[in-house]
Amino acid sequence: MRFSLLCVIRSSAGRLHVLAAVAAVASLVMVGCRPPPQAGPGPVAGVAEGCVIQLPPAELPNAVSVALPGEIDPTHAPQPENAAERVVFRHLYETLIRVDCRDRIRPGLAESWHARDGGRAWEFVLRKDARFWDGTPVTAAGVAAGWQSGAAGTRTRAAGLDSTDAESDRRLIVYMGRPHRDVPRVFADPGLAAARPSADSPWPRGTGPYGVEGYSEPAEGGTAARAVNVSPAWGAEGPDIDFRAASGAETRDLLEDGVDVLLTADRAVIEYAATRPQFVDTALAWNRTYVLLSTTRVREVRGAGTASALPADLLDAIARDAVSGDARGHRPPSWWEDLGSCSGVARVLSGLPPVPRGAYRSGPRRIVYALGDPVARGLAERIVALAGADPGGSAEAAAFAAAVPGLLGADARLLAQGLEQEEFAASLREGDDFAYVVAVPRQVLDPCFDISLLVSRAEWLAMDAAGLASVIIPLVDTRQQLIARRGAVALAVDWDGTVLVAGAAVREK
């Protein structure tokens, strides 16, 4: 069981009741049964049944305004790095296959596929009409070449792709490191979407239903845009979409300024929207899990020691009191606890794993998080607060002390520290600090693929599957809320809860 997508319509009138229903359904999902999403709107053309959040209006609008909880950086494309980029890039770029919200494999850039050599190689036949935004035909060699560059290269290695062969313009053979009975889901990973660098724009050209029409100038010294305007690309239909970043008090103003769709985790905004009858509020799936990666815990586990887990009620209390946004204590199972068949992990383990220096560092110790992530910040600060408490008088402190070796009792001060993205990535890679609060996906396409990606971000984590399962300390799950103007636009969700304006799914047959 790899997916626990949950879509619930939450009206302002019966929100609590609906939440209760959501919890019940979620528990069913967690025990392995895959119920269909809660009763939603009726069918939408091109969208899988059950994946529609909102039906299309009687008359399609010319443009839709979507507010997102963050900026959009074209240099990240096609691999999203935050919730806003996940939404935008999903409209712009296309993977070979797609996985819908009901975990079904759907054609994407490839219209068909079949296994070769007992599942060690997979042949994909590209869509006949596949073109980039500018009308350039997509070729198999072009798709394979896009996988060789930068971040995509890292992802193809993590995905276990050995090599590719473009038999013709439309026929791409991908050789895998191990046999797959079914088509590997990693081909639906956004990072492996087809994209071609553009000489006159920072935006790589994609094959998705939308193309970039315009974007706001990045702030000085930055590359991220606060607004991106996209319009239907070659052969596609649908309304233009204005994506814009929203944050703080301004977010509520957007609701008054005619925004059609708003994605947020801000409780104040959600409460405000609930008072506006023209908006409907939908809780999306729990799609992020914040975990604590402790260098001392890795040291302990490697030394054949044991480290206890954190009790669920404690995590719920932390999610309730310490974290901003919509959060809950993490609910098992966790995808990293099911790594037994991952040959990819074994590959990561080849060679001696690096020593996490943070476990042996003297002086002030830091629990670090990425700046701009309020959930991670709240968690880090709560752990620091507990580290200063008397474990004899605080069950929370005692539980954390048992889970994180060296958290209490050390003379060196413990502090929470937010780091810029690059600095954070560098520290995480080397294990330079005491512990890290990191967000990982709640749902993954392939646990082996995602654990490989995580270990490539934090090499000091490399160990066997059982060790990995025990060193990752899950804390809380989070999700976004979708606030949509009633009847303004058709909305659907993807396999990981990413929201799609219905026009983005027109090719899904």
Add this chain to the structure above:
Amino acid sequence: MSFRARLLLAFVVVFLIPVIVLALAVRKEVGSRLTAQYERSVASLVAVIEDDLETESEAIAATLAAFKQAVVDDNRFRMGAVDRVASERRYLLDYAGRAMQLTGLSMLQIQDESGRIISSGHFRNEYDRLEPGLPELLAAMPGGVALVQARTPEVPFLALARVDSFSMAGRSFWLVGGVSAEQRFLARLAREGGVGGMGGMTVSLIYPGGVLTSGGETTTGAGSESSRSGEPASDEASSELVEELEVPFIDAARGETVTARVRVSHPLTELHALRRSIDIWFLVAVATTGFVALLLATWLSSRISRPLVELARKTSRIDLDRLDVDFRSARKDEIGALSRLLGAMTERLRASAGRIKEAERRATLGELARQVNHDIKNGLIPIRNVFRHLERMARDEPKRLPGVFAERRGTIDSSIAYLENLASNYARLYPRIERQPCDVNAIARRVVTDARGSGPASLEMDLCEGAAEVVSDPVVLRRIIENLVDNAIESLESRPGRVTVSTERLDEDGERASVRITVADTGIGMSEEELEKIFDDFYTTREGGTGLGLSIVRRLVMDLNGSVKVESERGRERGRGSRFIVELPLGSPAPGAQPARGDKAGGGRA
């Protein structure tokens, strides 16, 4: 140590001592005045800080009182804190943070009666922490205010905090609030103290956890640093002026109150810089003064010692053969008097030397007479013997007389020749000076007349009017002038030039009158080295010269009790040449220059 060195040393000391004394006095005075000014500034700032802390404390108290009222009136807070309604828990947890933003406090936490933090503004997620000691210790503080170290998720900070309390539904709650006492707070205190006073002061907060300064420097673990309290302190070696103010500090972790210190320090770098500047300028002044003193001393010592050196040089030249050194001086000072005394002494030496020479001459003449007697006898004895032989032959054998005479005639001739030769030789031994009044002008005129036409030289005369008579042998006088004129003509080296012979009467006050004979040429002149040796025997610069002409002149002039000197300048340009100046006494001969009677016995004139 030479006279010049002593003079230099004396000058330097005399100039430098006042400069040094002045510089030290200025340095000390400036230092003491600035230090006093700094002390007043530091004391003022300490007073201002004391007032500021009091004002801050009152402002915190007023804020907490207002906040307390707001809390009591807030139903959602009541539901969260008293009724523990779960839906209001987040509101409760965020309550202190929102209030802190509104009140401007840097630290705010609400604790229940057990000391449990139910809401914290500066560390939002520190909720549920038990900390009963802090409000109790704060409440026990005189004035209710103290420094505390407020925890945050990142770096703890110091806060000036107060405590207040309120009751709600029969339960007590503490309000602990305060303002940051970090670098900006200290900088503000320092800035306020600096207004109207002197800037550059630093306010530091020394507490058990470390030291904070208004300049932004932070050190940890320096709280045990010893310090002087209550009185400013500074000395030459210290780098700052310090005064301190004690403030209570609550160490909540240990549950005790200790003393922190607000230290006001004024860096003495400005004073040190001023002192260094004074020192540098002092050194410059000393060096300049020393240099000027050295120059002045050198100039003065040169002025003083140069004539002395000159006198010493002239004196070193005096010996019995050279008593013609000119010690005349126009100076009116002691050196002039000394020079004239040396001149008089030389004059007396010259007279004495004349007498000594006379005595020597007489002694020599006696010896010479005996030698002449002996030599003449040697010449006469053969003649006498021949005559005795002829007399005997005339008496005994007259017939043989012609033959014998013829035989012995050679002996007589040779004896006579011997005697004649002897006479000639003795006549050449010494010129006989027959002293008589001689007109220098007449002799000079004759010499010049005879010399004209002997070469390309133009001979001119510039003779004084009237007769200029000296007592001398006219032959000697002519020889003196002739030698000088010949020397002058030869210095022209067969090229056209001018030789001028001039005479001049000298009637010096208190001195015996004399005549000056000057023979000047426009030749190549002489170097210093040549001037030193020009009157030495056998010294010549010309090929084929005997080197005796000028030495004879000098000797003859000395015999006439006169003096001779030469002035010359060697130069590439002709026309400068040399000037030989002979001065001979006019009128009656000098005591040592009386013509000796024995001179005639010397035979012949030179």
